[in-house]
Amino acid sequence: LASRTPKSLQTSLARLAGTDARKASETRIFKITVTSSDGKKCSVNVRISPKKVYPTTLKQLARELRVEFDQLDDVLDNWTHEQLVAHLSQFPSEVLDSLPAEERFRTFLADSNDAK
Amino acid sequence: VSLLEREVDLAVPSELNPEDGYVSICGALLLEGQRWEADGAHFIRSTESEVWGQGDDLDDAVGDFVNHAIELSHHLATQILQGDATEHETQVHALLAERLADIMATVEESETRRRDAAIQLLRLRRRRFREANTWRPAPRSHSRPRSLV
Numbered sequence: 001l002a003s004r005t006p007k008s009l010q011t012s013l014a015r016l017a018g019t020d021a022r023k024a025s026e027t028r029i030f031k032i033t034v035t036s037s038d039g040k041k042c043s044v045n046v047r048i049s050p051k052k053v054y055p056t057t058l059k060q061l062a063r064e065l066r067v068e069f070d071q072l073d074d075v076l077d078n079w080t081h082e083q084l085v086a087h088l089s090q091f092p093s094e095v096l097d098s099l100p101a102e103e104r105f106r107t108f109l110a111d112s113n114d115a116k
Numbered sequence: 117v118s119l120l121e122r123e124v125d126l127a128v129p130s131e132l133n134p135e136d137g138y139v140s141i142c143g144a145l146l147l148e149g150q151r152w153e154a155d156g157a158h159f160i161r162s163t164e165s166e167v168w169g170q171g172d173d174l175d176d177a178v179g180d181f182v183n184h185a186i187e188l189s190h191h192l193a194t195q196i197l198q199g200d201a202t203e204h205e206t207q208v209h210a211l212l213a214e215r216l217a218d219i220m221a222t223v224e225e226s227e228t229r230r231r232d233a234a235i236q237l238l239r240l241r242r243r244r245f246r247e248a249n250t251w252r253p254a255p256r257s258h259s260r261p262r263s264l265v
Contacts, residue, residue, distance in 0.1 A: 029187060033200075042204065
């Protein structure tokens with residue numbers, strides 16, 4: 001993951017979002033549209049910052065793609081657009097629609113588990 | 117590590133213990149969020165939308181955050197115009213468009229105030245130095261050269 005650059009992330013994201021590879025270098029926000037597990041049309045918009053890739057940048061990217069951090073290398077190098085769509089379609093709309101909502105949902109779950 | 121250094125370390129917000137706040141432009145709210153430091157860099161994540169920013173220092177991170185908000189707003193506007201926007205994207209665009217419009221109004225107001233103040237200052241100076249704004253004939257040595265014809 002250390003060797004990732006904004007350009008290499010743009011190339012991977014273009015493949016995952018099904019964007020025309022020729023337009024990858026001009027695109028900063030990649031949109032992946034899916035149907036959620038509860039049947040709602042949702043989309044995930046991933047932006048690649050043009051400057052640097054820090055380890056935290058990749059953590060954020062994993063969060064946005066709703067994958068575990070240790071899965072990210074495989075996702076960026078090998079997954080197809082169809083694989084990512086199938087993965088995202090497992091989640092309900094409240095998880096896909098908004099990252100802050102998804103984080104609040106995770107915090108709520110963690111707090112609920114702690115309370116038990 | 118001294119006690120003082122440890123206290124300073126504790127004061128630095130981390131991803132697990134971020135600092136709550138908001139990003140504003142010219143005093144007008146853009147988005148609420150959380151900031152923290154990691155990998156020798158600064159990060160800001162909005163708690164209202166998927167906007168976030170990163171940078172070598174806090175100013176850099178704020179700049180990246182603002183750019184992300186503007187780029188996302190533009191991207192979502194395009195999606196809406198093309199009829200491809202989801203319900204959530206339309207809501208996020210409405211929020212960003214409202215905040216950016218407020219910011220534009222604030223910036224415009226501040227520019228008008230600054231321009232009015234500059235004009236007022238110019239008027240005062242003109243009044244004060246009115247006497248200096250007079251025509252003075254050039255000294256004889258600087259008068260028009262005589263014709264050699």
